[in-house]
Amino acid sequence: MLKVTGLDKTYGHHKHSLKDVNFTAQPGEVTAIIGPSGAGKTTILRSVNQLIRDDGGQILLDDVDIRQANKKQLRQIRHHIGMIFQNYNLISPLTAIENVLHGRLGAKSTLAGMLGLYSTDEKSEALTLLQEVGLQDYAYQRCDQLSGGQQQRVGIARALMQHPKMILCDEPIASLDPKSTRIVMDILRRLAKEKQLIILINLHQIDVAREYADHIVGINSGAIVFEGPNQDIDAATLQNIYRQPETAVTDNAN
Numbered sequence: 738m739l740k741v742t743g744l745d746k747t748y749g750h751h752k753h754s755l756k757d758v759n760f761t762a763q764p765g766e767v768t769a770i771i772g773p774s775g776a777g778k779t780t781i782l783r784s785v786n787q788l789i790r791d792d793g794g795q796i797l798l799d800d801v802d803i804r805q806a807n808k809k810q811l812r813q814i815r816h817h818i819g820m821i822f823q824n825y826n827l828i829s830p831l832t833a834i835e836n837v838l839h840g841r842l843g844a845k846s847t848l849a850g851m852l853g854l855y856s857t858d859e860k861s862e863a864l865t866l867l868q869e870v871g872l873q874d875y876a877y878q879r880c881d882q883l884s885g886g887q888q889q890r891v892g893i894a895r896a897l898m899q900h901p902k903m904i905l906c907d908e909p910i911a912s913l914d915p916k917s918t919r920i921v922m923d924i925l926r927r928l929a930k931e932k933q934l935i936i937l938i939n940l941h942q943i944d945v946a947r948e949y950a951d952h953i954v955g956i957n958s959g960a961i962v963f964e965g966p967n968q969d970i971d972a973a974t975l976q977n978i979y980r981q982p983e984t985a986v987t988d989n990a991n
């Protein structure tokens with residue numbers, strides 16, 4: 738389980754970007770973070786794997802506080818946290834399978850990684866993962882010849898290659914058409930259930946969050962204004978999550 742408690746973040750001398758953020762995300766579930774632009778969704782996601790250093794709080798992944806980890810421990814923890822990005826972050830001239838194999842880099846020696854030395858087992862696992870996201874026929878195609886939706890599915894397979902406990906998805910469907918959005922979200926939901934993964938996902942599209950999330954975290958001006966099961970959200974809650982910042986009512990559920 739991911740359990741975030743009392744998370745605070747201020748960038749430089751700017752106003753608070755996160756204020757006493759509390760929420761949990763369970764294995765087997767899709768947890769969506771929703772809220773208006775600038776609310777703090779990306780800041781939460783980047784704090785969770787300490788890509789940015791926050792100012793206080795606790796981030797427990799299976800009872801280990803990521804914030805207390807030293808550099809070596811953080812590298813090991815991050816190895817089990819996959820990331821999926823809006824712009825896919827693939828190496829375009831490389832093939833789909835080569836990009837998926839890059840998911841193993843964190844587990845290899847620097848030299849083996851630099852030389853691109855992957856075992857037969859790793860290659861066969863990469864092929865299986867491409868099959869799981871429906872791209873078995875595209876394994877040896879260059880990524881810059883794939884559609885956006887296909888590239889995002891390569892990104893998912895690459896994240897799976899890390900054997901993650903958790904996948905953090907930062908606006909994974911923002912660049913996709915509705916059909917590709919459905920394919921990608923269906924895959925993420927299936928993987929959460931089948932592999933008991935924690936899937937934490939920033940979404941702008943409320944309708945997609947309502948359709949696919951098990952659990953929803955609503956944020957406004959850096960403060961949680963809703964946390965709970967998807968079915969507990971009603972129109973008034975949505976209005977509060979998306980209301981103009983100065984009038985948002987903070988009702989931190991934890």
Ligand SMILES: Nc1ncnc2c1ncn2[C@@H]1O[C@H](COP(=O)(O)OP(=O)(O)OP(=O)(O)O)[C@@H](O)[C@H]1O
Binds near residue numbers: 751754773776779
């Ligand atoms: N590097 C930074 N320096 C200063 N302020 C920042 C920085 N990054 C984010 N912020 C501020 O922190 C707040 C939260 O930003 P964040 O990007 O986390 O919001 P968001 O909900 O992800 O927004 P969006 O939906 O537009 O991506 C905003 O007020 C933003 O201006």
